[in-house]
Each structure stands twice: as C-alpha cells, then as structure tokens.
Amino acid sequence: MRFISGTSFGGVSEQQFTLGEIPGVLWTPEGATGTRPLILLGHGGGEHKKAPHIVVRARRFVAECGFAVVAVDVPAHGDRPKEEEYDRIATENQARADAGEELAPLIAGFQALVARQTVPEWRAVLDAVQELDYVGPGPAGYWGVCLGCGLGVPFVAAEPRVRAAVLGLGGALASAEAAARITVPVEFLLQWDDERVPRAQGLALFDAFASAEKTLHANPGGHGDIPAFELDSTLRFFARHLG
Amino acid sequence: MRFISGTSFGGVSEQQFTLGEIPGVLWTPEGATGTRPLILLGHGGGEHKKAPHIVVRARRFVAECGFAVVAVDVPAHGDRPKEEEYDRIATENQARADAGEELAPLIAGFQALVARQTVPEWRAVLDAVQELDYVGPGPAGYWGVCLGCGLGVPFVAAEPRVRAAVLGLGGALASAEAAARITVPVEFLLQWDDERVPRAQGLALFDAFASAEKTLHANPGGHGDIPAFELDSTLRFFARHLG
Numbered sequence: 001m002r003f004i005s006g007t008s009f010g011g012v013s014e015q016q017f018t019l020g021e022i023p024g025v026l027w028t029p030e031g032a033t034g035t036r037p038l039i040l041l042g043h044g045g046g047e048h049k050k051a052p053h054i055v056v057r058a059r060r061f062v063a064e065c066g067f068a069v070v071a072v073d074v075p076a077h078g079d080r081p082k083e084e085e086y087d088r089i090a091t092e093n094q095a096r097a098d099a100g101e102e103l104a105p106l107i108a109g110f111q112a113l114v115a116r117q118t119v120p121e122w123r124a125v126l127d128a129v130q131e132l133d134y135v136g137p138g139p140a141g142y143w144g145v146c147l148g149c150g151l152g153v154p155f156v157a158a159e160p161r162v163r164a165a166v167l168g169l170g171g172a173l174a175s176a177e178a179a180a181r182i183t184v185p186v187e188f189l190l191q192w193d194d195e196r197v198p199r200a201q202g203l204a205l206f207d208a209f210a211s212a213e214k215t216l217h218a219n220p221g222g223h224g225d226i227p228a229f230e231l232d233s234t235l236r237f238f239a240r241h242l243g
Numbered sequence: 244m245r246f247i248s249g250t251s252f253g254g255v256s257e258q259q260f261t262l263g264e265i266p267g268v269l270w271t272p273e274g275a276t277g278t279r280p281l282i283l284l285g286h287g288g289g290e291h292k293k294a295p296h297i298v299v300r301a302r303r304f305v306a307e308c309g310f311a312v313v314a315v316d317v318p319a320h321g322d323r324p325k326e327e328e329y330d331r332i333a334t335e336n337q338a339r340a341d342a343g344e345e346l347a348p349l350i351a352g353f354q355a356l357v358a359r360q361t362v363p364e365w366r367a368v369l370d371a372v373q374e375l376d377y378v379g380p381g382p383a384g385y386w387g388v389c390l391g392c393g394l395g396v397p398f399v400a401a402e403p404r405v406r407a408a409v410l411g412l413g414g415a416l417a418s419a420e421a422a423a424r425i426t427v428p429v430e431f432l433l434q435w436d437d438e439r440v441p442r443a444q445g446l447a448l449f450d451a452f453a454s455a456e457k458t459l460h461a462n463p464g465g466h467g468d469i470p471a472f473e474l475d476s477t478l479r480f481f482a483r484h485l486g
Contacts, residue, residue: 192450192459203446206461207435213470216435216461218449227456229483233476240472 001128012062019128022121023079024072025049027058028134032068035136037242038129040122040162041071042144042152048078057143057231065239068135072125074151075117086114104201108174111150118151119158126161139242143234145169145189146196146223153205157181164241166234169194169223171201172208179208186211187237189226190218197223244371255305262371265364266322267315268292270301271377275311278379280485281372283365283405284314285387285395291321300386300474308482311378315368317394318360329357347444351417354393361394362401369404382485386477388412388432389439389466396448400424407484409477412437412466414444415451422451429454430480432469433461440466 006015013030016023028036039061043051049071058069076083093106130137140161144152149170156165157178165182168189172179186209190202206216215237219227249258256273259266271279282304286294292314301312319326336349373380383404387395392413399408400421408425411432415422429452433445449459458480462470 212463214463215470215472216433216459218459218461220455220457227458229458232479236475 001131010059010063012059014058019072019125021080022072022125023049024070024125025058026129026132026135027062027069029062029066032066032134034134035138036066036068036134037138037141037238038068038070038126038135039141039143039238039242040126040155041069042122042142042148042155043071043074043077044145045147046077047147049073050078057234060231060235061238064235065243067141067238067242068129070125070129072121074147075114075121086110089113103196104171104173104198107150107196108171111147111174112154114147115151115154119155122155123159126159130161139163141165141238141242142167143238145226150174153182154178156184164238166237168217168226169197169202170205171197172204173201175205176208179205180210183210183212185213185237185241186215187234188214188216189230190216191223191225192218192220194223244374253302253306255302257301262315262368264323265315265368266292267313267368268301269372269375269378270305270312272305272309275309275377277377278381279309279311279377280381280384280481281311281313281369281378282384282386282481282485283369283398284312285365285385285391285398286314286317286320287388288390289320290390292316293321300477303474303478304481307478308486310384310481310485311372313368313372315364317390318357318364329353332356346439347414347416347441350393350439351414354390354417355397357390358394358397362398365398366402369402373404382406384408384481384485385410386481388469393417396425397421399427407481409480411460411469412440412445413448414440415447416444418448419451422448423453426453426455428456428480428484429458430477431457431459432473433459434466434468435461435463437466 001019003015003017008030011030013028015026061067061069073080076086097103142162142165145168149167153175156162164185166187188206244262246258246260251273254273258269304310304312316323319329340346385405385408388411392410396418399405407428409430431449
C-alpha cells in the first residue's frame with residue numbers, strides 16, 4: 001500500500017493510495033490513533049472512488065461516527081485503465097438493450113463477471129487498510145448500491161469481517177444466490193419506480209438475504225432518486241451495528 | 244371534554260378523560276405551556292388506549308420531542324361497551340375464516356364499517372384537545388398499525404390537520420381507495436412474513452398512497468414482530484415533519 005497524496009479539512013483526513021494496481025482513497029479522523037470500524041464504499045457504474053456522493057458519505061461516516069472509510073476504483077473505472085473485455089461486453093449489451101432485450105439479465109451477467117475480480121481485490125484492500133495502526137482489526141461494514149450492490153453482495157457473502165451492509169438498487173437475478181449466504185444485518189434501499197431494476201427483482205433480492213435482521217427501505221422515484229434522509233438512516237444503521 | 248384522573252412522572256403528565264362517550268388519555272410534557280404538535284395514536288384490534296406499546300410510544304414522543312399525544316378507545320374496545328353489531332360480525336368472520344375463507348377481505352369490510360364511526364370521533368378529539376392552551380392548533384400526526392391502519396387511513400385522508408402519518412400492517416383491499424387521497428408524508432411499516440396481511444396486499448397499499456414522500460420499512464417476522472428500532476425511526480420521522 002503506497003500513499004500518494006493527502007489532505008485534511010473539517011477534522012477529516014483524506015489520503016489517496018495505490019495497492020498494486022488498485023487506486024483508492026482512505027478517509028480517517030484527523031490525528032486518529034487506535035482501532036476503529038472500517039466501512040468500504042462501493043461506487044456505482046460509470047462512477048469512481050471520489051464520486052461526489054461517495055465523498056459526502058465518507059466524510060459523514062468519519063466526522064459523525066469516527067469510522068475509517070475506504071473506496072477504490074472498480075476495474076475500468078476512475079483512474080484504472082480500460083479493459084477491452086469489459087468494453088466489448090458493455091458495447092454488446094448496449095446494442096442488445098437497444099434492440100429491445102431486457103436489461104436486467106444483461107447487467108446481472110456483467111456484474112457477476114466483474115465481481116470475480118473485485119471480491120479478492122476488496123479483501124486485499126481490507127487486509128492492507130486494517131494493518132494501519134489508526135484503523136486496525138475492528139469490525140467492517142459495506143455500503144453500495146447499483147453496481148456497488150451487484151459487486152457488494154458477493155463480497156459481503158465472502159468476507160466474514162463485514163458485520164453489516166447497506167445495499168440497494170439491485171435485483172435477484174444478479175445477486176440472489178450470493179445473498180442467500182449473507183447472514184449479517186442488511187439495510188436494503190429500493191427505488192419504487194426504478195427504471196433499471198424491476199420492482200419485483202428488487203423485492204426478491206431483499207427476500208433472498210438470509211439475515212435475521214434485514215430492513216427494506218423503499219422510496220418513490222427512479223434509480224437516482226434515493227432521498228437524502230436515507231443517509232441519516234445509514235449512519236444510524238452502521239453506528240448501531242459497528243459502533 | 245372532562246378530565247377524570249391525572250398522574251405525572253419522568254416529566255410526562257398523563258390525564259384520562261372522556262369526550263362524550265369516548266374515553267381517552269392525553270400525554271403532555273409536565274408543566275407545558277403553549278402550542279405544540281399533537282400525535283393521535285390508534286391502537287390495534289383487541290387492544291385499548293393504554294396498551295403497553297401505546298404508552299411507551301406516547302411517553303417517548305412527549306419526552307423526546309415535546310409533543311402532545313392522545314389515544315382513545317375504539318368502539319367496543321377498552322373502557323367502551325360492547326357493540327352487538329360488531330360482536331355479531333366478528334363472530335361471523337371468525338367462523339368464516341375457520342371454514343377456510345380468506346381473512347383479508349373480512350377484516351377489510353369490518354374496518355370500513357368501524358371507520359365510519361371513528362373518523363368523526365377522532366376529528367372531535369383533535370378539536371377538543373387542540374382547544375387546551377398547552378396543546379393549541381399546531382400540526383397533527385397520526386400513528387397506527389393493524390386496526391390502527393385500517394381506521395387511520397380514512398382518518399388521515401379526511402383530516403387536513405394531519406401533516407404526517409406512520410401506518411402499517413394493513414392491506415390495499417381495506418384501504419387503497421382512501422390511501423389514494425393521502426398526500427402527506429407517510430412512513431409505512433410492513434412485516435415481511437405477516438400471517439394476517441398478505442405481502443402483496445401490504446405492498447399494494449404502500450403503492451396506493453398519493454404522497455410525494457412515502458417510505459416503506461419492511462422487516463422480517465410476523466404481524467407482531469415490528470423491531471424496536473422502528474420506534475426510533477418513527478420519532479425522527481415525526482420530528483422531521485412536525486417539529
């Protein structure tokens with residue numbers, strides 16, 4: 001893990017790093033010492049580790065809960081090089097969707113492919129960040145919607161350090177099998193009029209989690225319209241389970 | 244409105260009253276003066292105005308938000324006399340359910356009948372309580388699940404003083420028509436494995452609210468298993484909309 005730049009304001013330190021080929025950002029309380037919970041934030045499709053909503057979330061987790069937060073670029077996103085295979089599949093899927101094919105199964109197949117790469121990458125990120133003495137081996141949480149849900153479900157299913165997860169805007173077709181292996185508390189965000197994930201698919205994914213504590217928060221509006229008050233709820237959810 | 248007894252502890256004053264034939268309880272901050280938001284709590288079937296969960300909720304709304312809270316007995320519940328017609332219908336419905344008939348339409352019909360009586364009663368309760376100078380004409384909220392949802396939906400639809408409502412454990416069959424006239428913010432509680440309200444009925448009722456801001460909170464478990472953290476959420480919901 002190599003730190004390449006760092007800034008600090010409002011009590012929150014932000015450091016850019018690379019871990020092998022993976023570019024990432026780590027947010028921690030300024031001057032932090034000792035072990036603390038760590039949240040991994042998964043960005044959406046076409047976004048990157050410093051998408052504005054990711055930065056807002058990260059800063060609030062740090063400032064209000066004292067957590068450490070890390071986000072990394074998904075392959076072919078942000079500061080990472082294009083991947084010919086992914087590009088080819090994305091172009092192909094777009095053409096198939098334009099020709100009237102249902103979008104959800106195409107997204108599902110693509111996310112399953114990328115997850116085979118991101119699950120081990122994200123586990124390596126947890127390993128590296130938790131070796132820092134101001135993060136340490138505390139409990140971990142995961143937050144991700146959309147692509148961050150498609151990649152997050154197999155990650156949360158595979159990684160026992162993750163003790164609570166906020167997921168959403170994903171469907172059963174992509175994720176039900178891995179979701180059935182998740183037993184930690186889940187807060188699941190569903191947009192009632194999601195133009196990308198059919199409502200029944202989202203409800204079926206919520207149904208699939210094996211967690212004894214899982215809570216579905218559904219709100220009106222499209223894929224991008226999660227209301228601001230859900231971030232307050234997310235903070236309380238993680239504070240309750242990791243704090 | 245006639246007060247018949249009063250106690251006070253932990254900063255919360257509790258007064259029993261009657262308004263005509265309606266027995267009720269009013270909770271307010273001890274020594275309150277001036278106008279404040281008022282929450283009407285609707286109890287469940289077979290319960291009454293001082294059911295333990297009603298008292299817990301009332302005390303928290305008063306202690307943590309400074310609200311006034313009122314609950315009254317539904318006809319044929321608590322301190323109110325039996326109603327032969329309701330008894331006859333309830334017995335008849337039980338027999339039909341025992342004989343294998345679907346429960347939801349039977350409950351729906353019964354609640355519609357009772358609501359014709361409770362909507363004007365509850366409006367009269369708001370009138371009377373808001374004349375007290377330590378409650379006054381502030382915004383009102385409504386909380387009710389199960390029978391409290393079946394009776395609450397037509398009440399919220401009819402009563403413009405109600406600016407926000409927490410409803411749940413109800414279905415579209417009973418309430419969709421009135422729900423489509425509700426435009427205030429709604430937090431809707433659904434139990435994922437509700438043995439009394441089919442899941443699709445609950446989801447369809449959430450769908451029916453005309454509110455621009457409505458949020459569905461679904462949790463695993465049966466009709467009586469709403470998790471404790473939902474009360475925290477309810478408090479924040481009312482604080483956000485009435486506070």
